Amino acid sequence: MNGKIGRCEICKLEKASDSSFCPTHARAAKNLREGYDAWNRAFGAVPLATFFARLSKLPETGDRVKELVRFYQNDPNRWR
C-alpha cells in the first residue's frame, strides 16, 4: 500500500484514478471540453487559442477552469 501517489499536474493534490488531475480539476477539465463543443456549436468554429483567450477574460469563468486554461495555453499538446 506504499505505492507512489500520483499528483495533480496543476495543484499537486492527490490525483483522481482516471485522470492526471485531482477530482476538482478533473471535473473542470470535463466541463472545459464540453464547453468547447458548445462554443463551436454556438459560433460555428472557434480556434482553440481564441476559446482559451476569451474564456480567461470572462468573469463568469470559474477559477479552476482558468487554471486549466493557463495549463493548456502553456502546453497545448496536452489538450489532445
Add this chain to the structure above:
Amino acid sequence: MVRTLVVCEKPDAASRVARALDENGQPSKEQLYGVPYYECDTRSGEVVVCSALGHLYTLAAKGKPPRRFYPVWDYQWKPKNEAEPKKSARLRSWILAISSLAKGADRFVNACDFDVEGALIGWQILRHACAGADSHAQRMKFSTMTERELREAYKQLAPRLDLGLAEAGKCRHELDWLYGINLSRLLTESVVKNRAGYAILSTGRVQGPTLRFVVEREDEIGGHVPIPFWRIEASIKHDGRSYLLEYEKEKVETFAEADRIVHDCTKSILEITKIESSETRQDPPVPFDLSTLQSEIYRHFGYTPSRTLSIAEHLYLDALISYPRTSSQKLPPDIGYETILQGLSRRNDYSSLVKRLLKSSLRPNQGWKDDPAHPAIYPTGELPNRALGYQEEKIFDLISRRFMSTFAGPSTRLSSRMILENGSYRFFLHGSRIVDPGWTEYYRPYVKDVEQELPSLDQGRKVPMESIRALEKYSQPLPRYNHVSLLRKMEDENLGTKATRADIIEILYRRGYVKDQRMQATTLAIKVIGLLDKYCRLIIEPGFTGRLEDLMDQIQVGKTSRRRVLLEALDHLRPVMLDLVQREEEFGELLGETVTAQRVMEFTFETPCPECGSKLKIVRSRKTGKRFIGHAGVWDGTKKCGFSAPLPQFGSISILAKRCPNCGFQMVQARSPGRRPLISCPRCYAEKNRSAKVASIGSTGEARVGRKSTRSTSSPVSPQMA
C-alpha cells in the same frame, strides 16, 4: 399553605410570569445570593418564581483528562460553573439560589419555553437543583407571554414534565458533544502538533455537512465554463412611447440564428395577430414560521437569521409576539383572531386596515407546515410599553402586517399579452393591471404592485419595429449561498433545528471557513472538507445527520430511546475516530500550511499602500492594543512609510474582496454575534473624518498644525505614535 416553585428559562420571562400570577400584578422582587426571584400572592397559596440563565448544566468529560485529549467517550452532565469555571462562574449562585428556594417548596412547575431546550433546562434544574423534583413536577405550556395566556396556562398545568422532549434534548446535546469534541480536537491538535500555531478548527454533526454544501457550491463555481447565448432585444414605438418586446425564445443558442433574426426583422413591420388576457388570482401569504420570517427579514432588511431570531426573542419576552421558534404556519382559532386585531387597531397605521378586516368573517390562509408545540408567529395584540428599537420596530411591523394580510382576500391581476408577428418571427408584449389589490393592501410596503400598461393598439394593426439587436450573453455559475439560502438548504436536508441553524452558520464565519455575505469557502474549508470526505465521508453526509435528526424526533414521541440512538451513532463514530487518530500527522501536514497561509491572508490587503505601494496589514498598536491598517515593521524601523487607516474596534474583522466604488480600496467587514455586519471602506472613512475635523477646526478657529492633523486622525493610534 401550599408553596409552589415556578422555574423559568430567563430572568425576563420570570418577571413576566410573576406579574401574571400575582393577584395584584405586583409580585415582590427578592434576591438570594444576588439572584433575583419573585414572591407572588395567589388564591391557591404562595408562588415563588425563579429563573435559570439558559442552560445551567452542561456536558464534560468524566474524570480529569487533559484539556485537549481525544478521543473522549465518557462524559457526564455537570453544573456549568464546574465544567467551565472561568466562563460560567456566576452560575454557581444561581444553582445555589434555586436549591435553597426548592427546600421550602411543596409543588414544582417547569415554566421554561415549550420546546426541546426548554424541556431539558427545566428537567435538569428540577432533577439536580431541586433534589429530584422532576418526578412530581408539573408543566406550564404557553406560546405568548401575555398575562391572559400565562394565567390560563397556570390554571391548566400538565400533570407531568414532557420527558420525551427532555430526552430528545439530552440526546442532541450528547451527540453534538461527542462529534464536536472528538473531531474538532483532532483538527485543532493536528495543526498544533504540526507547529502551525494554535487555531481553533472545528467540525461537528451538523457543521460538517453544512460546510460541505458551501464547499460543493464553490467547487461547481470554480469549474464553471460559461456557454454563450444571445438575447434578442427589440422595441416598438406608439404615441411617442417605446415598448420593449420579448422574442419568443428567451435564449437563442447560436450566433447564426441571432444574426438572421436581427437581419430579417430590422426595419420590418410587425402585425398584431392576437391579444390575450387572463385574470390571475394570488392567495394571501401564509403565517410566518421561523424560517420564512428569517428569509423575509433578510430579503427586506438584510438582517442575518441569527439577528432576526435574537430580536424576535426580545419581542416575545415583551409579550408583543408569540413564541418565534416554531415550524408552524398555522393559526388556530383559540388564539383569538378578533381580540388580537382589535389590539393592533390601537395603532394609528393599522386601525383603518383592521376596521376593514373585521367587516367579514375571519379565516386565515393556513400554510401546510405544522408544529405540535406552537402555532405560527403572530402579534399578541399588545402594544409596546417602551420605545422599540429601529430593528425591533421593523420586525414587529412586518409580523403584524403579515398577520393581517393572511385574513384578507386574494389579490387579482389582469395579465395581458400582445402577440406581434413578422413572418415566422414572433414577439410578445406583456402588460398587467391590478383588478383587486386584496391582501397586498395589508402587506405594503413589503409587496410590490408593478403595473405595465399595453399600448392602445387593436388586433390586425401594423407597427414598425423601432429597434432590434442581439445581445451576447454567457451562462452564469450557480450563485453562492447567502445566510438565508444556506439556512433553507439545511432545513430541506433536515440538518439541525430551527433554533440552532443560524448559529451554525455564524460559526462557519468565526472559524474562517467562509467569508463575505455571499458565502465563499476559504482554502481552509476546502482542505478540511477534502480530508473529512476522504477519511470519514459518513460524518459529512447530510443523509446520515438527517437520519439522526429523524431518530431524535422519534425519541420525542417515544418511538425510540435515547440510548439506542446514541449506540447507533457511536457504532459509526468510534471506528472512524480510532482510524483518524492514526492519521493525525497527515492531517497536520495538510492543514498546517493552509492555516498559516490563511492567517497571513486574513490580515493582509491586496490593495497596496497608496503612499509607498507596499503591502498593508491589520496591525495592533503595542501601546493601546487597538487595531488599525498600517505596515508591519514600523516599530523595528524596517518600514518608514507612516500610512494608516482606522478599523472598527468591535467584533471580528475580515478583509473583503469587494472594492470601494469611490476609491478602489478593499472594504472591511466587522461581524459581531447577532448583529448586522458592518461593511465599510477604511480609507474613505478616514478621509471623511479628516475633512470633518478640518471643517470643525476651521469653524472654531483653532489652529492645529502638525503631522497628526494631515493623517487619518480617527485611527486609534498610528504606528508612529505607538
